[in-house]
Amino acid sequence: MTLRSVDAKQMESLRKMIPEDRFSTGDSVLNLHSRDQSFHPPSRPDVVIWPILKEEVCAVLKYADENRIPVTGWGSGTSMEGNPIPVKGGIVLDFSRMNRILQIREQDFQADLEPGVIYQDLNERLRHKGLFFPPDPGARATIGGMIGNNASGTRTVKYGSTRDYVLRLTMALASGELIETGTRASKTSSGYDLVRLFVGSEGTLGLVVEATVRLAGVPSEYGAAVVTFPSLNAAGKCVFEIKRSGLDPAALELMDPECIGLMNREKGLGLSVLPTLFMEYHGPSSHQLAETIKVVKEICVDTGCTGFNAGFGRGERDRLFRARHELGEMILRNHPGCGVLVVDVAVPATAYPDMIAAVKEEMKKGGVTGYIFSHAGDGNLHVNLVGKREDQDGWRRIHTVADRTVAGALASGGTATGEHGVGIGKRKFMEAEHGKSLRWMKKIKTLFDPNGILNPGKMFPYNDDFLQLTR
Ligand SMILES: Cc1cc2nc3c(=O)[nH]c(=O)nc-3n(C[C@H](O)[C@H](O)[C@H](O)COP(=O)(O)OP(=O)(O)OC[C@H]3O[C@@H](n4cnc5c(N)ncnc54)[C@H](O)[C@@H]3O)c2cc1C
Known part of the structure; x- marks a missing residue:
């Protein structure tokens, strides 16, 4: 059963289903939907x-399934x-115009959303209600895309990832059937x-057309600290001690000196160019927060910090974290003509300091330039x-560093x-990570999408042979 690109007759049939202003085969539109923010x-x-x-959505899916046309969701x-990236061509369903906030139920701490809602826009609407949606991947991501990837962010260490906030989903399946799953x-x-199954399935099992998400109360008080260390390893050990102390940080981000240098240059932050932790704590009162920060300082001093700066106002704290969120773009801006491969491993807390040391060593051995900035509180490096881009030998070495880091993780x-x-990029590691359970994941995929039309070429290591492997 081979997937096919859209032929002229099929294009006409699809055109009849959707008004002209929401249907495009124009070059610039196709190009815009041909790449994401990766090096792929x-x-x-x-x-x-x-x-x-x-x-x-259902009508397009039904037609595509009957005609074996690939369909990829886009946030x-x-x-x-x-x-x-629609690696097999076909149809991209771009959800950016399906972006209504359908209902906010303040008393239930819930919101019903269409998939194209941008999470920052949701938080802007929620601001005056004293509520927020905590997962914060930084980029202007949609709820559908965040559900697709089970996105996280700087606050995940305290609040959890997208998966922890999805209560109910309405899904359009490959056949065009619509199902509701979950509960309020x-x-x-x-x-x-099934909700937890769909979250993180990258649009390979069905497409989100509506979601009910959980909201959290905005904390009364915020406290931030910037702490420097003589080595990344010492900073990693401090992360471990803070987690162990039960202090419940709301953000615990690690940056290497190279990142701090970039942030200073671009944002004029004036920070010491050393391995640095950005921390944030949330609390019900300034008194309680002051106590927390005092204990944090003691732990940082005990683990060998060289500088501890707390007591930032809201504006300064926002400036620091905004700079942290923009690091990925800063790196690209400062390396014109270069591509970036992002290692995204996560390890148990005890393994974190060794993981940092190992990746530094691999980069040194391979002569590879790299920037370390991490959601350290989650063990996410x-x-x-x-x-x-054109340096083939360089990219071979980059892949070696990345592969060895994943193997270590x-x-x-x-x-x-x-x-x-x-x-x-991570398909090749699926067998090693999941072993026999990968075969069960494939069976699930076949159950939901027997013709393999949904976001083909993703998730599984041998996607092209996928149907043979699973039948
Ligand atoms: C500067 C920068 C910083 C970032 N920082 C973080 C970070 O801290 N944490 C983090 O987790 N990520 C981060 N990301 C990655 C990215 O922002 C997130 O993965 C985000 O969730 C993607 O959302 P999107 O709307 O762009 O989705 P897209 O990239 O458009 O799609 C993501 C996936 O979801 C699928 N999809 C889209 N819509 C639907 C739908 N309606 N139903 C089902 N599947 C769908 C797509 O097919 C795709 O597989 C960062 C990216 C950038 C550029």
């Missing part, structure tokens, strides 16, 4: 459709692993948890490895991807 090569779809109704295209209750023991009981998803 672009691949154009045949057509881009912007649905605004669930029924339109904002900010993925870091090629997740929304805050807990349930009823049946298989990001290393942005930089190489000139898996050996310590960790994962190849903490938050960016499998996409294209």
Whole structure:
């Protein structure tokens, strides 16, 4: 059963389903939907459709399934692993115009959303209600894309990832069938948890057309600290001690001196160019927060910090974290003509300091330029490895560093991807990470999408042989 690109007759049939202003085969539109924010090569779809109704999504899926045409969901295209790149062409369903906040139920701490809602826009609407949606991947991501990738962010260490906030989903399946799954209750023991299965499935099992998400109360008080260390290893050990102390940081981000140098240059932060932790704590009162920061300082001093700066106002704290969020873009700006491979391993807390030391060593051995900045509180290590696009030998060395880092993470009981998803780049590690259970994942895929039309070429290592392998 081979997937096919859209032929002229099929294009006409699709055109009849969707108004002209939400249907495009124009070059610039196809190019825009051919790449995400990763180094993976672009691949154009045949057509881009912007649905605004669930029924339109279902009709397109039904037609595509009957005609074996690939369909890939698209949010904002900010993925870091090629997740929304339509590697087999076909149809891209861009959800950016299906972006209504349908209902906010303040008293239930819930919101009903269409998939194209941008999470920052949701938080802007929630600001005056004293509520927020905590997962914060930084880029202007959509709820559908965040659900697709199970996105996380700087606050995940305290609040959890997207998966922890999805209560209910309306999914359009490959056949065009619409199902609702989950509950508005805050807990349930009823049946298989399909919501958790769909979250993180990268649009390979179905497409989100509506979601009910949980919201959190905005904390009364915020406290931030910037702490420097003589080595990354010492900073890593401090992360471990803070976690062990039960202090419950709301952000615990690690940056190497190279990152701090970039941030100083671009944002004029004037920070000491040393391994640095950005921390944030949330609390009900300034008194309680002051106590917390006092204990944090003691731990930092005990683990050998060289500088401890707390007591930032809200504006300064926002400036620091905004700079942290923009690091990925700063790295690209400062390396014109280069591509970036982002290592995204996550490991148990005890393995974290050794993981940092190992990746530094690998970079040194391979002569590879890299920037370490991490959601350290989650044991999630990001290393942005930089190489000139045309330097084949350089890219071979970059891949060696990345592969060895993933192998080390898996050996310590960790994962190849903490938050960016499998996409294209992490497929090769799936067998090593999941062993026999990968075969069961394939069976699930076949059950939901027997013709393999949904985001083909992703998630599984041998996607092209996928149907033979699973039948
Ligand atoms: C500067 C920068 C910083 C980032 N920082 C972080 C970070 O801290 N943490 C983090 O987790 N990520 C981070 N990311 C990665 C990215 O922003 C997130 O993965 C985000 O969730 C992607 O959302 P999107 O709307 O761009 O989705 P897209 O990239 O468009 O799509 C993501 C996946 O979801 C699928 N999809 C899209 N819409 C739907 C739908 N309606 N139903 C089902 N599947 C769908 C796509 O097919 C694709 O597989 C960062 C990216 C950038 C550029």
